[in-house]
Amino acid sequence: MSEKEKEKENSNPAVSSPLMETIQQLGQTNIPQAPDSNVHVLTIIGQIEGHIQLPPQNKTTKYEHLLPQIIAIEQNPKIEGLILLLNTVGGDVEAGLALAEMIASLSKPTVSIVLGGGHSIGLPVALSADYSFIVPTATITIHPIRLTGLVIGVPQTFEYLDKMQERVLNFIVMHSEVGEHKLKDLMFAKGNLTRDIGTNVVGKDAVEYGLINEVGGVKEAMEKITELIQSEKKVEEK
Template identity: 50%
Template structure:
C-alpha cells in the first residue's frame, strides 16, 4: 500500500486573505471581520497621536497620515458596513487628533467607539466622534486645557491661538456628546483633581453620568450597537 505523501494544498484565496488580514493588523492595528450582520472594520487608536513631528521610536503611536486616508477609503468601500474604533491613547498632537475626530464624525457609515484603558487629552474628542460611544468601567479620560510645549514666544497672539484652539475642542466635544460646553470647560479648569496641573480625570461610569460617553459597555455591547446601526442602514430607503 503506497503512502500518500502529497503535501497539503494551501487555501488559495482564503489563505491570501488571511495573510492580508495579518499584515493589516501588523501595519495599522486593524482587522476586518465578515459577520451575518455585515462586514465590520476594527481600527485601533493607541499610544500617542503622532502629528507633524515624529515621535521617538520607543513610543507606540497612531499616525494621522495613515489614519486619514484609511478613513476616507472605509467611507467609500462597498466591502465595509461599519467601523469599530478601539481606543487606548495618551493623547498627543492636538490638531492631528482633532483632524481624525472630524473625519470620524463626518462618516455616514455606522461607527462605534469603545474606550479601553484610557482616552486622554485629545483622545476625548476621538472617543465622542463616533455615532455611539462606549467605555468600560475601568476606562479613564483626562480632560485638561491645551498645553504649550517647547520654545514658545510669550506674545498675546500665542495665547490667543491656544485659547481659540481650546474653544474648537470644547465645541467639538459638546457638539458630539451630551455634555454642555460650560460643563466640559469646568472639567478642563478644575483645580482639585490633579496633583501638578488643572483638569479632571473621569472614569467610565462617571463619563456616562456626565453624558460625555453614551454607554457603559465592552466589546460585545459595542458590536451589538454597531450591528443595529448596520441593520437600520440597510432598511433605510435609497434616495433618488
C-alpha cells in the same frame, strides 16, 4: 538564486511580505476577521502622532496612516459599519481633531469603545462616533491644551491657543450631552490632578457627565453597530 535558496527563503517566517509590512507599519491585519465581515475595526493606540515624529520607543498611532484607511472605509461598499477602539494618552491636537472630524463625517454607522484610556484629544476622537462606549475601568483625562518646547510670549500666541481650545470644546459639546459650562468646570478643576489642572473621569462617571453614551465593551458595541446598520438599511429601503 538556486532552488534550495528559494525554498529556504520561502520557508523563513522572518522574510518580509506585504502582510508583515502591514503589521509592522500599521499594527493591523485582517486575519482575525471573518471573510464576509461587514464591520471594520480601527484602532487608536498609544499617542496620536501628528506633524512631529515621536521617539521610536513611543507607542504611536500615526494619523497619516489612518486618513487613507478612513477614505477606504467610506468607499468600500462591503463595509457597512466601523468599530473604533481607543486606548490613547492623546497627542497632537490638530491631528486628533482632524481624525475626529473625518470619522464624524463618515456616512456609515460608527461606534467607539474607550478601553484603558481616552485622554486629552482622544476624547473628541471617541465622541466622533455615532455612539460611544467606555469600559468600567477606563479613564478620560480632561484638561486644557498644553504646549511643550519654546513658546513665544506674545498676545498672538495666547490668542491662537484660546482659539484652538475653543475648537476642541465646541466639538466635544456638539458630539456629546455635556454642557459647555460643565465641561469647562471639569477642564479647569484644581486639585484633581497632581500639580496640574483638569479632571480624571472613570467609567460610569463619564456617562453620568454626558461625555460617553454608555458603559460597555465589545459585546455591547457589536450589538449597537448591528442595530445602527439595520436602521440605516431600513432608511435606504424607504
